[in-house]
C-alpha cells in the first residue's frame with residue numbers, strides 16, 4: 001500500500017509483529033509513509049493518525065472480530081475500499097477465529113460488493129463505500 005503512495009497505519013497486538021512490519025518498511029525505503037502501532041483491536045479500531053477521520057482503504061487479513069465490522073464500514077471514506085480475509089468455519093460452527101460461510105456478505109451488505117469468495121479455508125470480500133449521490137439539478 002505504501003509503495004502505491006498511500007500513507008499507512010498498521011496495527012497488531014503483538015510487539016513482535018509490529019517490529020517486523022517496521023523493519024520491512026525500512027528495508028523497502030517506505031518508513032516515511034508507514035506508521036505501525038501496537039494496538040489491541042478488542043478496544044476498537046485505532047484513530048487515523050492524520051487529519052481525516054476515515055480511511056481510504058481498510059485491509060484486514062486473517063484477523064476476525066465481528067464486533068469490528070460496523071466500525072470498519074463506518075470508518076471507510078466515501079469511495080473507500082475494504083478488503084477482508086478471515087478463516088472460514090463450517091456452517092453453524094463459527095466462533096473464535098472462524099467465520100460463518102455468509103458472514104462477510106451479510107456484514108457488509110450495505111457496501112458495494114466488488115468481489116467475494118471462499119478458497120483454501122478462507123473467506124474474502126472486497127467492497128467499496130458508495131459516494132453520496134450528487135444532488136440533481
Ligand SMILES: C[S@@+](CC[C@H](N)C(=O)[O-])C[C@H]1O[C@@H](n2cnc3c(N)ncnc32)[C@H](O)[C@@H]1O
Pocket residue numbers: 011012013014017039040041042061062063
Ligand atoms: C493469523 S495472524 C495474521 C497476521 C497478519 N495480519 C497476516 O495476515 O500475516 C493473526 C494476528 O492477529 C493478532 N491479534 C490477535 N488478537 C488481536 C487483538 N485483540 N488486537 C490486535 N491484534 C490481534 C495476532 O497478534 C496475529 O498477528
